[in-house]
Amino acid sequence: MSKDSWALAVDVQEANAVEVRNVFWENSENGGRRRQADKVDLAEQSLLNKLIRRSLVRNRNQVEVLQRDPTSPLYSVKTFEELRLKPELLKGVYNMGFNRPSRIQENALPLMLAQPPQNLIAQSQSGTGKTAAFSLAILSHVNPANKWTQCLCIAPTYELALQIGQVIEQMGKFCPDVKLAYGIRGNRLNRGVKLQEQIVIGTPGTVLDWCTKYKFIDPKKITMFVLDEADVMIATQGHRDQSIRIQRQLTKDCQMLLFSATFEESVWRFAEQVVPEPNIIRLKREEETLDTIKQFYVECREKEDKFTALCNLYGSLTIAQAVIFCHTRKMAAWLTAHLTTEGHQVAMLSGEMTVEQRAAVIERFRNGKEKVLVTTNVCSRGIDVEQVSLVVNFDLPVDLDGNADNDTYLHRIGRTGRFGRRGFAVNMVDSTHSMDIIKQIEMHFTKCFGMHHPIKKQLDPIKKQLDLLPKFDLSSFKDLLFPCFH
Numbered sequence: 497m498s499k500d501s502w503a504l505a506v507d508v509q510e511a512n513a514v515e516v517r518n519v520f521w522e523n524s525e526n527g528g529r530r531r532q533a534d535k536v537d538l539a540e541q542s543l544l545n546k547l548i549r550r551s552l553v554r555n556r557n558q559v560e561v562l563q564r565d566p567t568s569p570l571y572s573v574k575t576f577e578e579l580r581l582k583p584e585l586l587k588g589v590y591n592m593g594f595n596r597p598s599r600i601q602e603n604a605l606p607l608m609l610a611q612p613p614q615n616l617i618a619q620s621q622s623g624t625g626k627t628a629a630f631s632l633a634i635l636s637h638v639n640p641a642n643k644w645t646q647c648l649c650i651a652p653t654y655e656l657a658l659q660i661g662q663v664i665e666q667m668g669k670f671c672p673d674v675k676l677a678y679g680i681r682g683n684r685l686n687r688g689v690k691l692q693e694q695i696v697i698g699t700p701g702t703v704l705d706w707c708t709k710y711k712f713i714d715p716k717k718i719t720m721f722v723l724d725e726a727d728v729m730i731a732t733q734g735h736r737d738q739s740i741r742i743q744r745q746l747t748k749d750c751q752m753l754l755f756s757a758t759f760e761e762s763v764w765r766f767a768e769q770v771v772p773e774p775n776i777i778r779l780k781r782e783e784e785t786l787d788t789i790k791q792f793y794v795e796c797r798e799k800e801d802k803f804t805a806l807c808n809l810y811g812s813l814t815i816a817q818a819v820i821f822c823h824t825r826k827m828a829a830w831l832t833a834h835l836t837t838e839g840h841q842v843a844m845l846s847g848e849m850t851v852e853q854r855a856a857v858i859e860r861f862r863n864g865k866e867k868v869l870v871t872t873n874v875c876s877r878g879i880d881v882e883q884v885s886l887v888v889n890f891d892l893p894v895d896l897d898g899n900a901d902n903d904t905y906l907h908r909i910g911r912t913g914r915f916g917r918r919g920f921a922v923n924m925v926d927s928t929h930s931m932d933i934i935k936q937i938e939m940h941f942t943k944c945f946g947m948h949h950p951i952k953k954q955l956d957p958i959k960k961q962l963d964l965l966p967k968f969d970l971s972s973f974k975d976l977l978f979p980c981f982h
């Protein structure tokens with residue numbers, strides 16, 4: 497790869513842009529330079545998260561609750577029984593294997609089920625139980641005897657809407673009279689029909705058409721409106737306005753609930769437009785640190801040299817599990833092909849794969865079928881595999897200007913303090929520029945954490961203090977890495 501190649505910082509983009517791109521320049525055959533983009537949109541990322549997640553994301557951060565009426569008592573529940581749910585619904589919850597409410601559910605559920613109805617804006621990271629929470633609120637809210645739509649739920653894409661629908665169907669398994677319909681493109685109904693399903697889940701465009709153009713739904717009879725994935729919603733062209741137009745059709749007594757995994761200023765402004773007089777619940781993400789990570793760098797001359805270094809490390813990589821990060825999918829493909837030719841079994845995540853294919857690769861990796869995963873930054877979102885104890889930055893993370901991308905570095909190798917899993921990071925340095933980047937990263941984290949987290953060139957001097965992964969054989973690292981140093 498050319499030395500001046502660069503990649504966008506994913507975290508920055510996620511906050512600002514419509515889509516996440518990993519962009520790079522490469523020399524084309526006719527000598528010109530070509531721009532390539534590895535795109536993953538936020539809705540896909542969110543779907544990927546849902547497809548691969550089977551349990552709650554553990555989180556120790558405190559929930560912040562901001563009540564509209566600060567004088568009213570703050571309810572929180574530790575058990576589902578306390579919510580006084582219909583028995584068939586409680587059975588559905590237990591049937592899903594939920595024993596007790598998650599952190600966010602402890603506070604959000606009593607608020608959502610309160611009488612008179614309360615509006616809510618809730619933010620917590622992906623996987624903390626938001627979907628399950630509002631699914632329970634929806635099922636508890638609707639009256640099965642009334643054969644009209646009472647609850648509208650909108651999500652950014654067809655696939656995300658289906659995921660929510662599946663949770664509601666599973667949770668409502670013992671509530672046979674509650675029905676749901678999907679307001680998604682391609683789901684055509686005859687003109688003049690009035691929907692009898694109590695719940696409609698869909699995408700903003702279709703749901704808006706069903707309410708206004710086709711009148712399959714009477715928006716004045718909607719008593720609960722749920723907007724999921726607000727951050728993804730506003731990043732999708734048109735969805736923001738359509739969501740607001742749906743909301744304007746509803747009565748002022750309709751209960752409005754909005755959920756988001758992140759809360760930048762733009763999401764906040766949107767949320768305030770959609771949810772009047774809200775109660776607010778926030779659960780902050782646990783900070784990642786480098787405290788338990790041993791970091792090294794290896795000096796190489798060019799990519800072939802980096803490849804040799806990697807092959808030398810390979811035996812150690814596969815004792816535990818490793819993720820290797822490349823700038824671009826082209827580099828990831830090159831590396832995967834070469835590792836495979838050498839007889840190594842590796843998995844690769846690539847931007848060309850469908851979200852289902854990516855989920856399947858992550859699943860196999862999680863189950864240990866492959867020990868090494870090669871990926872680009874963009875594709876790696878959604879991977880949180882506890883047994884990954886080694887991260888290799890085959891290419892160092894840089895931002896648009898070619899400077900060190902510290903956030904991405906932390907995201908790749910950092911761990912949440914609580915679980916404190918030990919880790920090991922190897923950075924491949926192949927130019928004076930990348931040496932400069934490694935220095936920038938080191939300085940940044942020293943300043944930032946007020947503590948020196950050295951990125952060592954040699955393994956040997958600190959080898960003795962490394963009580964690393966129990967099964968890790970460091971001697972092989974040392975011997976095999978050194979040939980690569982200048």
Ligand SMILES: Nc1ncnc2c1ncn2[C@@H]1O[C@H](COP(=O)(O)OP(=O)(O)OP(=O)(O)O)[C@@H](O)[C@H]1O
Nearest residue numbers: 550551552594596597598622623624625626627628
């Ligand atoms: N109380 C609970 N007990 C055990 N598991 C739960 C509980 N609530 C949710 N889960 C499970 O945790 C996982 C994440 O939950 P959920 O999908 O509701 O989170 P989320 O915050 O909506 O995530 P996303 O933002 O990705 O949609 C799911 O597999 C879900 O079945």
